[in-house]
Amino acid sequence: MQALLTKLDLAKFPFTTEASEYIKSFNIEPVELARPELLPILERAIDRIKQGVFSGKISAELTQEDVDILAYPTALMLISVIGDDRARRRFALAEAKRAYQLLRDELPEKLLQVSRGSFGWDARIDDRDVGDSHFEFALHFEDYVRNSARIRDLRWKLVNRVLSEGYALLPREDFARLLEEEVQARVLDRTSITGLAVPPELEKYVDPLRSIIRARSQYLAADEMPRAVMAAAMPPCMRNLLSLLQTSKHISHMGRFAMAAFLLNIGTSEEELLKMFKSFTDFEERIARYQVEHIAGKRGSRRKYTAPNCNTMRTHGLCVNPDELCATITHPLTYYRRKARTLFRGRRQRNFSSRRRE
Ligand code: SF4
Structure with missing residues (x-):
């Protein structure tokens, strides 16, 4: 296949095989990143991590091509070293979303090159109309199923796709969306090695980043909490289990079951629950x-x-710090409903009083 990726493309898609080859040609050892002339790479990598972890979005804007290309593996190294699984997953998702944002605007030939050259997909350009739909790609059903498995929308079920001789026909947008899944899996795979250390020369750059991530860990966990749930109405036992979860501490099987059953019963969706459980080390x-x-x-x-x-x-041993309300109930769900009712009445009363004052 004709090589279509320019240096600009490598900066846009630093996860590709072509970018890896290009990066290798620099032959930079991690310790050298502390050299003044290479510091922009380190700074861009740190910025990439901060954007991905804290805002869930990594800017698709390019600064200097070589800096952007080299910042990618540097960011992977740093996020592995930091060793915070929630941060690592948020970063992988943000990298994948950045890739999708850029890929969906590319020419079909380029998407094809990325999919085949970097991920080994059995795909081809297949420009045709079927009914009212226009398709640009045909992707072998095995590659389709492997990459669409994590997407929950029914539209992505294989039975809801137009198939032609074992290939799923896809518009460009959907082809790029499946590549997003590959990118996320690749980032997670490349950052999964634990126990890595950076050279002492880099510690002064890594330590502050590690501290900020640690300090914001509670906030990141709260960000992943289901919106519909009234956190203030949680019984002490569940608050304790959630705090263990948020700090990635061990929770027994019974504790996990109790928390899952409780949360599902108060309106947490299965997807939200799975998102929360991702912080278990054995997830x-x-x-x-x-x-x-x-x-x-x-x-x-x-x-x-x-x-x-x-x-x-x-x-x-899961009943922890029972309070006064606990003495009047026999079930954590009763606690939640009563407390939620009391809090709701209190809020309504306050709203009513403030309206009367106006
Ligand atoms: S009494 Fe029930 S609700 Fe209260 S802390 Fe114990 S288990 Fe939880």
Whole structure:
């Protein structure tokens, strides 16, 4: 295949095989990044991480091509070294979204080169209309299924796609969206090695970044909390479990079950729950999804589970810091509903009083 990627493209798509080859040609050792002439690379990498982790969005704007290209592997190295799994996942998602934003505006030939050359997809350009729809690509169904599996929208189910001799026909936008999934998986894969250390010369740059990420860890976890849930109405036992989750501490199987059943029963969606559970160090999406769907009554016995009652919670050492309201109830869900009602009435009363004063 004719090489279509220019240096500008490598800056846009630094995850590609071509970019890796180009990066290797510089032969820069990590310790050298502290040299004054290479500091812009380190600074751009740190900026990339901050944008990805804290705002969920990495700017697609390019500064200097070589700096942008080299900042990418540097950022991967730094986020691995920092070792915060939630930050790593947010960064991978932001890198993938940046790639999607740029890919969807590219020519089909370029997308094809990225998909085949860097990810080994069995794909081809297939410009045709079927009914009212216009397609530009044909992608082998195995590559399609592998990359669409994590996208929950029903539109992405294979049965809802136009197929032609084992290939899914796709518009450019959808082809780019599937590449986004590949990019995210690649970033996660390249940053999954733990226990790495940077040379002492780089510590003074990495330490402040690690500290900011640690300091904002609570905020990042709150960002992933379900919106519909009234956090202030949580019983002490669940508040304790959520705080263990937010700080990536160990939670027993019973604790995980209690928290999942409780949250599903107060309106948290399965997707929101899975997002929260990603901070478990032993998180495995396929298993976690099965368990969550089982508790939600969508698998096995098809029975939706409720959270354990207070006696069972006590037996398993999960009843922590019970308060006055706890003395009047026997189930964490009763606690939540009563407290939520009280808080809701209080809010309504305050709104009513302030309207009367106006
Ligand atoms: S009494 Fe029930 S709601 Fe209160 S802390 Fe114990 S388990 Fe939780």
